[in-house]
Amino acid sequence: KAGVTQTPRYLIKTRGQQVTLSCSPISGHRSVSWYQQTPGQGLQFLFEYFSETQRNKGNFPGRFSGRQFSNSRSEMNVSTLELGDSALYLCASSSRQRETGVNEQFFGPGTRLTVL
Amino acid sequence: AQKITQTQPGMFVQEKEAVTLDCTYDTSDQSYGLFWYKQPSSGEMIFLIYQGSYDEQNATEGRYSLNFQKARKSANLVISASQLGDSAMYFCAMREGNRDSNYQLIWGAGTKLIIKP
Numbered sequence: 001k002a003g004v005t006q007t008p009r010y011l012i013k014t015r016g017q018q019v020t021l022s023c024s025p026i027s028g029h030r031s032v033s034w035y036q037q038t039p040g041q042g043l044q045f046l047f048e049y050f051s052e053t054q055r056n057k058g059n060f061p062g063r064f065s066g067r068q069f070s071n072s073r074s075e076m077n078v079s080t081l082e083l084g085d086s087a088l089y090l091c092a093s094s095s096r097q098r099e100t101g102v103n104e105q106f107f108g109p110g111t112r113l114t115v116l
Numbered sequence: 117a118q119k120i121t122q123t124q125p126g127m128f129v130q131e132k133e134a135v136t137l138d139c140t141y142d143t144s145d146q147s148y149g150l151f152w153y154k155q156p157s158s159g160e161m162i163f164l165i166y167q168g169s170y171d172e173q174n175a176t177e178g179r180y181s182l183n184f185q186k187a188r189k190s191a192n193l194v195i196s197a198s199q200l201g202d203s204a205m206y207f208c209a210m211r212e213g214n215r216d217s218n219y220q221l222i223w224g225a226g227t228k229l230i231i232k233p
Contacts, residue, residue, distance in 0.1 A: 033220070043207065043223035056220050088159055105221065107153075107161035 002027065004093050004108035012114045018079040021111045025072050025093030031055075032074040033105060034066060037088040046089075049074055078113075086115045119143065120210055120224035128230050129198050136183070137193040137227050139208030145169075148212050150191040151221065152182065155205040164206075167191055203231045 005024045013019050025032050034046040045058040049068035066076040072093070078085055089112075092105035121140045129135045141150065152164040167175045167182045175182040183192040195202055208224040 035221075035223075042225050043209075043221075045220050045222070048220060058220070090159075090161060092161070104151075104163050104166065105161075106163065110159045112159070 004091060004106050006089075006091050006108035006111050008111060009109060010112050010114075012116060013081050014116050015081055015083060017081050018077065019081060019113060020075055020077050021089055021091075021113075023074045023076075023091030023093075023108060025074070025091075026095070026106055029093035029095040029106070030072055031094045032068055032072065033092045033094070034074070034076050035090045035092065036060075037090060037110075038084075038086070043090075046076065081115045083115050086113060088112050119222045120208055122206075122208055122224035122227050124227045125225070126228040126230070128232055130232050131200060132197055134194060134196045135198050135202075135229065137195075137206050137208075137229065139191045139193065139224060141189050141191060141208075141210050143189075143210065143212055145212045148210055150182070150184070151209045151211070152180070152191075152193045153207045153209060154202075155207060155226070157204070161207070165193065198231050200231050200233060203229060205229075 007022045031050045033048040035043050036046055037043045046060055047054055047066050048056040052068045063079045068074045088110045090107050090110045092107045094105045119142050123138050148169045150167045154162045154164055165175050165177045165180045165182050167184045174184050179196045181194045183194055205226045205228050207226045209221040211221055
């Protein structure tokens with residue numbers, strides 16, 4: 001089974017631009033979560049999508065948005081980029097493990113965004 | 117207040133020794149889950165082990181075990197017989213609510229573990 005894939009792996013943008021990141025979950029997984037990781041703030045939850053609906057949202061400004069398609073692939077968009085948006089953006093997909101009942105999250109390699 | 121606290125920013129451990137990474141948590145929920153993830157320098161998060169709040173036994177996965185002390189709200193990760201490949205950042209995370217609720221992980225700041233040959 002292929003793992004979670006994220007594209008692109010690296011991205012350089014300038015302030016004021018917008019960016020779209022893509023995440024393809026593990027086949028059969030319907031939940032996709034996004035996280036931002038920075039040296040200063042650590043790992044912070046952005047949002048979670050399940051069956052094309054945003055089910056949960058972290059404490060981020062409206063410049064951060066996302067969506068999920070019918071095939072469970074997800075995109076997140078950041079508009080009007082700021083220097084502080086430079087981070088590793090991690091996507092995770094999950095599906096409840098029948099044996100244990102644990103909703104384990106499998107992570108992709110991340111997209112490293114640099115805003116100049 | 118911090119919900120997940122990892123008090124060790126970094127640790128050096130001799131190869132083959134056991135190592136304990138500390139994690140304390142704060143929640144008023146009765147039902148919650150605790151996770152440990154490993155993040156090598158490549159950046160990918162690797163799931164290690166899970167402990168549910170109602171699980172009576174400490175979780176174990178190969179060389180990893182979780183020392184769960186519910187009354188103290190502590191969920192320390194124990195790695196036995198450490199290996200050079202264990203060098204990485206280790207994160208403790210918590211999911212509040214029941215298994216079928218919205219799925220959001222709250223993360224600790226991480227511990228950088230370096231295994232010395």
